[in-house]
Structures are given as structure tokens and as C-alpha cells.
Amino acid sequence: MRKRTTTVALLTAFTAAGAALAPAAFADGVQGDTAITKVVVNGGKNVVIGAASVKTFTVSVTATDDQGIKSADITLNGPGYGILTTSSVKCVAANATTSTCSSSFTVDPRVYDVTNDQAGTWYVDAWVDANGDDSNFIWTEKAxxxxxxxxxxxxxxxxxxxxxKGKTITVTGALTRANWEAGKYSGYVGQPVKLQFKKKGSSTYTTVKTIKTTTGGALKTTVTASVDGNYRYSFAGTSTTPAVNATGDAIDVQ
Known part of the structure; x- marks a missing residue:
């Protein structure tokens, strides 16, 4: 237990200080036959956080050992030296050898739990202790x-x-995303966005053209009126920002 506590504490201290960890500084390790078999974050969905809203999500680590699982520690690490920790991990046994250890993480951008440069891919680091006097364990970075x-x-x-019919339609819009540090939504500039059209009576949108956002995330383009239907903009998303579709705007062509 002491080895686990010391390792996680050192990892947290080094990461929070912005230190560059050498690849072997806290290498993966295992003693005995303890194994991590599954990691699930937020039910398998991306964690999406608004500009000024609190987000709580669950991280679960499933592990096995011949003697059963005793306890676990879970730490989340991301870009920009981002780190999220928890003091409470509950392990629930599925059977004599396998348990799922879970904890909730709460993120509030209003108190700088995350900053703008910390959006992107995050990793789950997990330490799992097994039952028994031989202190079997597994420590895995990026589990x-x-x-x-x-x-x-x-x-x-x-x-x-x-x-x-035959006249010009101007289609405007804007793509914005949460600015955690400012507590508001700001324009997402230079992003490709599809203009799509759905003919009246149809259930399917088709892409008309692709344009890029400009200052403030603004979108503007023109098309020729032909038939009644709905126009919308569609953004495919990036690693830091989820995909989103605008609600279609109906056009009446006479």
C-alpha cells in the first residue's frame, strides 16, 4: 500500500509542477497475476464540458486476480499538464476474481479545473491492489x-x-465553442463546415458545399433557390470539439 501511495503522490506532484517525466520514470509494473481487463470513461462517450457548467462523469476500471481485488487508485492526465484526481474509488466484485472499481470526477471550468489548452485526448492511469499477503498489484499508465x-x-x-425560384439565397451562421477561461462561447475560426440541404418531404440532408469559418466563427455563403426545403450547417468536429449540426432553417421557394 505504501508503494502505491508514494508513486501516485509523486506522479501528481511532478505533473502538477509541469515537470517533464522521463519515459521510464513511472513505468508500468505488475506483481503477481493482477490484470486490468477493461476501462470505461463516461459510459464510452466523450466528456463534453460547457463554458460555465459543471460536468460529472464516471471512470470504471475492471481488474482480475486469482485472490480477488482489494482496492484501486485512478488518476486522469491530459494535455497542458492537465490532471484530475479522486479520493474515493469503490470496488464492486463481479465474482471471486474480478471487480470493477469506479469513481466520479467533477469538472468545473469556472474554478479552472480545466483550461483551454487541456482539451483533447486524456489518459487513465490506474493502480489496482489484489487481496492476499503477497501484495499483488498492477500499475498501468494510459490504461x-x-x-x-x-x-x-x-x-x-x-x-x-x-x-x-432562381433567385439568390444567403445562408449565414456561426460556429462557437466553450471558452473555459472566459466563461463564454467564442468563435471557432478556420474550421471546415458543410452547408447541407433537405428537400421538403425528405428525411435526408445532402451536402451542397463546404466553407470555412471566419472571424468570430462566422459562416456565409450563397445558393440559388430551386425548391422548398431546409438548410443547415454541419460541423464534423475535432479532437478538442465535438461534432454539431445546426437546427435546419426552412426556406419557401415561390
Whole structure:
């Protein structure tokens, strides 16, 4: 137990201080036949956090050992020396050898639990202790991974409406995402966004063209009016920002 506590404490101290860890500084290790078989973060979904909203999610580590599982520690590490820790991990036995150890993590960007440069791919580091006097354990860095992302918003407006067939329709909008440090949504500049159209009576959108966001995340393009339907913008997402579709805006062509 002492070895586990010391290792995790040192890892936290070095990471929080922004120190560059050598590859072998805290290498993966195992004593006995303890093994981690599964890691699940947020039910398998990306963790998406708004500009000024609290997000709580669960991390679960499933492990096995011939003598059963006693306890676990879980630490999350991300870009920009991001680190999230927990003081409470509960292990529930599925049978005599296998347990799932889980803990909740709460992130509040308003108190700088995360900063803008910490969006992206995060990793789960896990230490699991087994039962028995021989102190079997496993320590694994990057036992699992997940995306921690800035929530995104996308708008669209097609005008004029109604419009005569053959005339020009101007489609505007904006792509914004959570700015955790400012506590608001800011424009996501230079991103490719698809303009899509769904003919009245259809259930499927098709891509008309792709344009890039400009200052403030602004979008603007023109199309020729042909038939009634709905226009929307669609963003495919990045590692730091989830995909999002604007709610379609109907156009009446006369």
C-alpha cells in the first residue's frame, strides 16, 4: 500500500509542477497475476464540458486476480499538464476474481479545473491492489483514453424567405465553442463546415458545399433557390470539439 501511495503522490506532484517525466520514470509494473481487463470513461462517450457548467462523469476500471481485488487508485492526465484526481474509488466484485472499481470526477471550468489548452485526448492511469499477503498489484499508465472536449454550438439562417425560384439565397451562421477561461462561447475560426440541404418531404440532408469559418466563427455563403426545403450547417468536429449540426432553417421557394 505504501508503494502505491508514494508513486501516485509523486506522479501528481511532478505533473502538477509541469515537470517533464522521463519515459521510464513511472513505468508500468505488475506483481503477481493482477490484470486490468477493461476501462470505461463516461459510459464510452466523450466528456463534453460547457463554458460555465459543471460536468460529472464516471471512470470504471475492471481488474482480475486469482485472490480477488482489494482496492484501486485512478488518476486522469491530459494535455497542458492537465490532471484530475479522486479520493474515493469503490470496488464492486463481479465474482471471486474480478471487480470493477469506479469513481466520479467533477469538472468545473469556472474554478479552472480545466483550461483551454487541456482539451483533447486524456489518459487513465490506474493502480489496482489484489487481496492476499503477497501484495499483488498492477500499475498501468494510459490504461485507457478518452476525449475531453469544449462544447460546441452551430447556428444557421437562410434568407430571404419566401424567395422566388432562381433567385439568390444567403445562408449565414456561426460556429462557437466553450471558452473555459472566459466563461463564454467564442468563435471557432478556420474550421471546415458543410452547408447541407433537405428537400421538403425528405428525411435526408445532402451536402451542397463546404466553407470555412471566419472571424468570430462566422459562416456565409450563397445558393440559388430551386425548391422548398431546409438548410443547415454541419460541423464534423475535432479532437478538442465535438461534432454539431445546426437546427435546419426552412426556406419557401415561390
Amino acid at each position: 485507457g483514453s478518452f476525449k475531453l472536449q469544449k462544447a460546441s454550438k452551430l447556428t444557421v439562417n437562410a434568407s430571404p424567405e419566401p424567395v422566388k
